[in-house]
Amino acid sequence: MQNSRLLETGVGLFVLLGLGALLILALKVSNISAFQQTQGYDVIAQFQNIGGLKVRAPVTLAGVPVGRVENIAVDPKTFEARVVLTISDKYANLPQDTSASIYTAGLLGEQYIGLQPGGMDEVLKPGDEIMLTQSAVVLEQLIGQFLYSTAAGTSKSNTDGGQEP
Amino acid sequence: MIEWLRLFGEQTLAATARLGRGHMFLLRVLLGLPGLLRRPGLVINQIYATGVLSLLIIAVSGLFVGMVLGLQGYNTLVSFGAEQSLGVLVALSLTRELGPVVSALLFSGRAGSALTAEIGLMKATEQLSGMEMMAVDPERRIVAPRLLGGMIALPLLAAIFTLVGVFGGYFVGTVLLGVDSGAFWSQMQAQVSFTEDVVNGVIKSLVFGFVVTWTAVFEGVDCTPTSEGVSRATTRTVVHSSLAVLGLDFILTALMFD
Amino acid sequence: MATDTGGRTNDCVVEIENLHFSRGTRQIFAGVNISIRRGEVAAIMGPSGTGKTTLLRLIGGQLRPDAGRIRIDGVDVHTLKRRALYQLRKRMGMLFQSGALFTHLNCFENVAFPLREHTRLSQALIRHLVLIKLEAVGLRGAHALYPAELSGGMARRVALARALALDPMVVMYDEPFSGQDPISMGILVRLIRLLNDALGLTSIVVSHDVAETAEIADRVHVISAGKVVESGSPQALRASSSEWVQQFLNALPDGPVPFHYPGPSLEEDLLGHRGAGAAL
Structure with missing residues (x-):
C-alpha cells in the first residue's frame, strides 16, 4: 500500500498548509496578538x-x-x-x-x-x-471658531471697540 | 399563451420537486456521516481529490488576485495620500470577501464538476445500482465522504488563497510600488480583527464548501444516466453552486458585517 | 406474515405473487406469478422492453411494486426496513448487463470490495478468497487488470466473481449473454450452470437469447405484456401450443408480436401532414 501512504502524506501536508495559513492570518494579518494584550x-x-x-x-x-x-x-x-x-x-x-x-x-x-x-x-x-x-x-467647530474670531476681530476694528465689555 | 403557462407551471413544479429531493437526499447523507468515523480513509481520499488537487489553481489565483488588489488599491489610495493603508485594503477584501468567494467559485469549477461527473458516470454505468445490490449504500459509501471531504477542503483552500493573496498584494505594494513595508503590516494588524474578519471568512467558506459539495453530489446522483445527462448535470453544478455562493455571500455578509 | 414462513419456503426461494408495477402511465407488470425452487436455474424470458431488468430490481428491493408480493426465503422484500433489506441483499448476488465494475479499482479490488465492506477478515484471508473466486471464473491471472483493459466477456466474468464473493443464496443475471462472442458466451453459459450446481445456488437468468438459456435452465418463464404467458421446462415450452411462445422461441419476425410498432397506417403517414417528422 505504498500508494495510499503517499496519498495520506499529501493530504496531511495539505491540512498542515491550510491550518498554517490560518495561523499566519491570525497572527500576522489580524490583531490577535493585540487581543491578548488587552x-x-x-x-x-x-x-x-x-x-x-x-x-x-x-x-x-x-x-x-x-x-x-x-x-x-x-x-x-x-x-x-x-x-x-x-x-x-x-x-x-x-x-x-x-x-x-x-x-x-x-x-x-x-x-x-x-x-x-x-x-x-x-x-x-x-x-x-x-x-x-x-x-x-x-x-467643523474648529473652523467655526476660527471664522467667528476673525469676524469678531474685523468688527472690532470697524466699530473701534465701543461695545466691548 | 395557455401552453406557455402550462409549461411554466410544469417547470416550477419540477424545480420544487428537485428542491425537495435535494433536501431529503441531504438528510439521508447526513445520517450517514457518523459512520465515517470508522472509515476515515474514505474521507482522506476525498480531501486529496478535492483539496490537494485544487491547491495549485487556488494558490496561483490567490497570488494574482492579491497582486491586482495591490495595484488597483495603490492607484486609488495614492490620490488620497493614504497608500499606507494598502495592507488594510488588501487584507480586508481578501479575508472578508475574495478569499472565501473566489476560492468557492474556483472550487465549484475544479472539484464540484469533477464530483458530479464522477458520480453521474458511476450511475450511468450502473455502479451505484451494483453497489446497492451488494448491500452497500452508495449514499453512505460514495456521497457522505465526498460531502465531508469538500467541507473540510474548502476552508483550508480559502485560507491558503487569502494568505497567498496578502503576500501578492504585499509584493506589488512594497516591492514594486514602494509602500513602506512596516506601515503595510502594522496598519493591517491594527485594522483586521481576528474574530470579525478572519473567523467570519472561515465561517463563510465552511458554508460555501457545504453548499458547493452538496450541489455537486446531488446533481451527480440525480442526473439522467446518459452521457448527455451527465454533461448537463456537470454544467448545472457549476452554474447553481456559483449562484448559490454569490447569493449566500450577500446574506452572510449582511448578517456578519452590519 | 411470520406465520406462513413455514413449510413452503423449504421448497421455493423466490416467490412472486400477483405483482403489479407501472412506470408513469405505462403498465409493466399486471399480475405476475412466478415461484423459483431452491437449487434450480430459472430463466425469465421475453422480448426486449417487457421489463425483465425491472423484475430483477423488484426482487432486489430497489423498486417497489404497486401491488403484490415478492418473498425471498419466506421474507416479504418490500415490508423490510432498510437495515434488514441490506442484510437480505448480502445473500443476493446480481450480475448487471454492463458488469457495473468499479472503474477506479482493478479486478482484485473489485472482487474484494464486498468482502472489505461487509467482513472484518484479514488481508491474507481476503486475498485467498478473492483469488479463489477469480479462479472459479478463470481470471485469476487477470487480477491486476483494470476494467477498461478487459473485454466485455471478461468484465462480466469478473462481475460474476464479485457477485459470488459473499457466497449468496440467490444470483440474478441480467442479460448475461447479450453482445458476447460465441466463445465467451459459451463460457458464461457453462459457468452459470456449473457454479449453480457446485455452490448450491439458486440462479435467475433474465435473457432473450433462446438457445443459450434453454440449454441451462431448469424452468423457463416467458413474460409478455405484463404477464407470464407460459412456464415450464424448455422441452415443455417447445411443445407449447401458444402462438406467441412459438414466435418467440423460433424467432419469427411477425406473429402475435407485430413487426410494426403501433402507429397510424403508412398511407396516412406519407400523405398526411401530422405524421412522423412533422414535429421537427
Whole structure:
C-alpha cells in the first residue's frame, strides 16, 4: 500500500498548509496578538465629545500603545460619552491624575486616546475614573471658531471697540 | 399563451420537486456521516481529490488576485495620500470577501464538476445500482465522504488563497510600488480583527464548501444516466453552486458585517 | 406474515405473487406469478422492453411494486426496513448487463470490495478468497487488470466473481449473454450452470437469447405484456401450443408480436401532414 501512504502524506501536508495559513492570518494579518494584550484593567473616562473614536481604537502613552478602547456609551446622567479603556497590566502604575485626550492620527486618520501622566503618588486602580479629559477636536467647530474670531476681530476694528465689555 | 403557462407551471413544479429531493437526499447523507468515523480513509481520499488537487489553481489565483488588489488599491489610495493603508485594503477584501468567494467559485469549477461527473458516470454505468445490490449504500459509501471531504477542503483552500493573496498584494505594494513595508503590516494588524474578519471568512467558506459539495453530489446522483445527462448535470453544478455562493455571500455578509 | 414462513419456503426461494408495477402511465407488470425452487436455474424470458431488468430490481428491493408480493426465503422484500433489506441483499448476488465494475479499482479490488465492506477478515484471508473466486471464473491471472483493459466477456466474468464473493443464496443475471462472442458466451453459459450446481445456488437468468438459456435452465418463464404467458421446462415450452411462445422461441419476425410498432397506417403517414417528422 505504498500508494495510499503517499496519498495520506499529501493530504496531511495539505491540512498542515491550510491550518498554517490560518495561523499566519491570525497572527500576522489580524490583531490577535493585540487581543491578548488587552488583558488588563479597565478605567473610565468621560468626554463631552468623542468625535470619530471607535471601539478597539488604541490608547497610547507617549505614543506607545498601552491599551484599547473597550466600550463606548452615553452616561445617562451627564449625557457625556463614557468610554471604558482597557490598559495592559504592564502599565499598572499610572498616576491617579493622568489625563486623557482624543487625538487624530494625521489629518484624516483614525482617532485614538492619548494619556498624559500626572504627578500624584497614588495610582489608577481598576474601575477608577480619569478626571481630566479633553474632547476630540471636531473640524467643523474648529473652523467655526476660527471664522467667528476673525469676524469678531474685523468688527472690532470697524466699530473701534465701543461695545466691548 | 395557455401552453406557455402550462409549461411554466410544469417547470416550477419540477424545480420544487428537485428542491425537495435535494433536501431529503441531504438528510439521508447526513445520517450517514457518523459512520465515517470508522472509515476515515474514505474521507482522506476525498480531501486529496478535492483539496490537494485544487491547491495549485487556488494558490496561483490567490497570488494574482492579491497582486491586482495591490495595484488597483495603490492607484486609488495614492490620490488620497493614504497608500499606507494598502495592507488594510488588501487584507480586508481578501479575508472578508475574495478569499472565501473566489476560492468557492474556483472550487465549484475544479472539484464540484469533477464530483458530479464522477458520480453521474458511476450511475450511468450502473455502479451505484451494483453497489446497492451488494448491500452497500452508495449514499453512505460514495456521497457522505465526498460531502465531508469538500467541507473540510474548502476552508483550508480559502485560507491558503487569502494568505497567498496578502503576500501578492504585499509584493506589488512594497516591492514594486514602494509602500513602506512596516506601515503595510502594522496598519493591517491594527485594522483586521481576528474574530470579525478572519473567523467570519472561515465561517463563510465552511458554508460555501457545504453548499458547493452538496450541489455537486446531488446533481451527480440525480442526473439522467446518459452521457448527455451527465454533461448537463456537470454544467448545472457549476452554474447553481456559483449562484448559490454569490447569493449566500450577500446574506452572510449582511448578517456578519452590519 | 411470520406465520406462513413455514413449510413452503423449504421448497421455493423466490416467490412472486400477483405483482403489479407501472412506470408513469405505462403498465409493466399486471399480475405476475412466478415461484423459483431452491437449487434450480430459472430463466425469465421475453422480448426486449417487457421489463425483465425491472423484475430483477423488484426482487432486489430497489423498486417497489404497486401491488403484490415478492418473498425471498419466506421474507416479504418490500415490508423490510432498510437495515434488514441490506442484510437480505448480502445473500443476493446480481450480475448487471454492463458488469457495473468499479472503474477506479482493478479486478482484485473489485472482487474484494464486498468482502472489505461487509467482513472484518484479514488481508491474507481476503486475498485467498478473492483469488479463489477469480479462479472459479478463470481470471485469476487477470487480477491486476483494470476494467477498461478487459473485454466485455471478461468484465462480466469478473462481475460474476464479485457477485459470488459473499457466497449468496440467490444470483440474478441480467442479460448475461447479450453482445458476447460465441466463445465467451459459451463460457458464461457453462459457468452459470456449473457454479449453480457446485455452490448450491439458486440462479435467475433474465435473457432473450433462446438457445443459450434453454440449454441451462431448469424452468423457463416467458413474460409478455405484463404477464407470464407460459412456464415450464424448455422441452415443455417447445411443445407449447401458444402462438406467441412459438414466435418467440423460433424467432419469427411477425406473429402475435407485430413487426410494426403501433402507429397510424403508412398511407396516412406519407400523405398526411401530422405524421412522423412533422414535429421537427
